Structure formats: C-alpha cells, structure tokens
Amino acid sequence: MLPRENVVSTQTFSFSQVQKRVAHVSGSTTGMESKLLYHLARKAEANGVVVEIGSFLGKSTIFLASGSKEAKQQKVYAIDPHAGAPVINKKFSGPTYQRFLRNIEGASVRDAVVPIKKTSDEAFRDWHRPIRLLFVDGDHAYQAVKRDLKQWGSFVVEKGVIALHDALNPGVGPPRAIVEVLLSQKDFSRFGVVDSIFYGTKMRPKTLFDWINWYFFAGAMRLTAALISFTSGSRPRKIKTAVQQKLVKTWLKRWLTGVTLAVARPF
Ligand SMILES: C[S@@+](CC[C@H](N)C(=O)[O-])C[C@H]1O[C@@H](n2cnc3c(N)ncnc32)[C@H](O)[C@@H]1O
Secondary structure, eight states: OOOTTOOOOSSOOOHHHHHHHTTTOOOSOOHHHHHHHHHHHHHOSSOSEEEEEOOTTSHHHHHHHHHHHHTTOOOEEEEOOOSOOSOSSGGGOSOOHHHHHHHHHHTTOGGGEEEEOSOHHHHHTTOOOOEEEEEEOSOOSHHHHHHHHHHHHTTEEEEEEEEESSTTOTTSSHHHHIIIIISSSTTOEEEEEETTEEEEESSOOOSHHHHHHHHHHHHHHHHHHHHHHHTTSSOOHHHHIIIIIIIIIIIIHHHHHHHIIIIIOOO
8 A cells, every 4th residue: 555645646747748847947957967856756766755955946846746746656845945045046036935836836746745945954853754865955055965964864764865966066065065974884875976966875885786886986976075175275276177167067077977877877
C-alpha cells in the first residue's frame, strides 16, 4: 500500500511536457539541472518527502514536484521566506510568494507542493518527516549552507539524496560546505555534478565503482574549494579570473558534468 501522503494523479508529467509548462518561469536552474532534479525526484529509491530550500518563483519546485508526481511519490516541501532576497533577476526583486503560487498552480503541481513561507532555520524548528531528496538552494553564505546540510541532512534517510545548487560557483558557500559536511566522512557516495548541481546518496561506498566515484568526486570538489579559497584573498585580478571563472566555473564544471553524464548516468 502507498504511504498516506503520496500524490496520485492521472495526468502524466514527462520531462518534456514539464519543460513546456515551465518555459515562462524565471529561475536559476539550467535545462540540464532541471532534468536532473526531475529525475532525482522521480527515481525514489528511498521512502520520504522531498524538501527544497530556496524556491524563488517555483522553477525548481515544479521539476521536483512533477518528477515526484510522475512516480506517485510523496510531496515537495518548498521552503522560502519569499521576502525578495537575494535578487537573481532584477525584474523579480520584490516578494515572490504570490507569483510562486501562481506558477505551481499553472504547472498543475499545486497538489504535490507544501509551501512553507519561512527561512530554513525557522522551518527546521518543528520538522519531523523523513526526507528522501533534499535540494539546497537558499541562503548561499557558507555558514548557512553548512547549517542547512547538517540540520536537514540529519533527516535524510539511507539511500536518500542531497543535491546543492551553485556547488562550483566561486564567491558562495556551497563548495567549502560540501567538502566539510558531505565529504568529511564516507557516509555519502555515488556523487555527480550536473552544471552547478552537486549531488550524492546517503550510503557508504560499497562496490569498486562506488570507491572510484568517491575518490574522483571528493578529489575534484576538494580541488575546487582549495582553488577558490587560494584565489579569494588579495590575488591579482588576472589570476582570480583565470582560476575562478575559467578553470573552476567553466572547465571543471564542464568536465565533471561530462564524466557524470557518461559514467553515473543520472538520467
Ligand atoms: C537562488 S534562489 C532559488 C532559485 C530556485 N531554486 C529556482 O530554481 O528557481 C534562492 C532563494 O532562496 C531563498 N532564501 C534565502 N535565504 C533563505 C533561507 N534562509 N531559507 C530558505 N530560503 C532562503 C530566497 O528567498 C530565494 O528565493
């Protein structure tokens, strides 16, 4: 029998259909990142809800909810204070809650989303549900990302997945937080990078393939965090641009995405 909270719908939500429905919604996820979120939500190797920290206008929420709906899985808890910061797109610098609601309704996923109009810290105070997929894209400051990973990560069930946006973007917290929280022990494995999303599964590496994957991605993320940290101080602008923009944000991101798509095959 299905758990009580599962969303059952007769409508189909294939990725290409969802892409059309979401075409008018602004957001920070690229086409491939959206596809990854859709497939991670649809895959459901573990049992629990989906939690999204940082929904903005609902673009990523719609992909997560559509994937979950297609697999008749549990709802997406979409946490965002919707207070209008940080500004991504100057057109949408004010409060976002009403537009968020309109967008998820327009994409036919309102029944699969539980909006929580709070910061992640406020929402965490009375949280009690097991989580099978956690997507972190809220406050990008290092301490905030680290806290989100530790607090919310403790509710992620075995074989559940954590994914973070801006994992290879210099000037924000995720690269260092990933190294310090997700890669400090071997309780996460089966990593991958798709554009700027880093994801991993809560399980110890088991097979030879898991171990190779672990050392490859842990090494790559440690290198990324070290390169960003090395060039964060008072380095000449040319060196900063060459390392942070070209090496990390362009080449490393592209190579790691290529390896992920070819070997880990998340979709
Ligand atoms: C980069 S946007 C999210 C984009 C969204 N995931 C998408 O794909 O369109 C970041 C969002 O995080 C929200 N945010 C900022 N601080 C937060 C916090 N402490 N807890 C939860 N959300 C937060 C902001 O309101 C903003 O809407």
